[in-house]
Amino acid sequence: MMKPPQNFIDSLKAFDKDNISDAQKTQLKGADLLGHPDFTYEVMMRKSSAAANLANWVINVVKYNDIYVMVEPLKKAAEESKALADTKGEELRVVQERVAEIVAKVNALKANLAEAEAKKESVVAQATALQQSLDLANRLVNGLADENVRWQKNVVTF
Numbered sequence: 001m002m003k004p005p006q007n008f009i010d011s012l013k014a015f016d017k018d019n020i021s022d023a024q025k026t027q028l029k030g031a032d033l034l035g036h037p038d039f040t041y042e043v044m045m046r047k048s049s050a051a052a053n054l055a056n057w058v059i060n061v062v063k064y065n066d067i068y069v070m071v072e073p074l075k076k077a078a079e080e081s082k083a084l085a086d087t088k089g090e091e092l093r094v095v096q097e098r099v100a101e102i103v104a105k106v107n108a109l110k111a112n113l114a115e116a117e118a119k120k121e122s123v124v125a126q127a128t129a130l131q132q133s134l135d136l137a138n139r140l141v142n143g144l145a146d147e148n149v150r151w152q153k154n155v156v157t158f
Contacts, residue, residue: 015061017068025065028058
């Protein structure tokens, strides 16, 4: 199994630590291998550095897998949430562009309204001035008409 050593090291490096089955972990934990007091790096180091490193590798791979099993669903949920946030962000950008277009149209309409109101005020002021002029002209004409009647009376009496 360990000969040649490089093949054994390569098989350890290639080991799929993300997909350790529950049955395999149960065997390791059920056989009290991981819980055994002698199955530690320090105890094994007194016997063999190779055995100590292999024991350390097994312990750490199982710990890694325990953490991976807990973290992987969270990681997938985070990726899904990020994808959803990106989609919603794009939708928000489109809506903001539409709102900007509508605001620009509203501002243009407000400018048109202000221009129309200014024009109306100008026309109303002009109409008021013309009405005043008309009233003055009517008073003048009425006054001259009265004067005409008086002159007619004076001309007849001479």
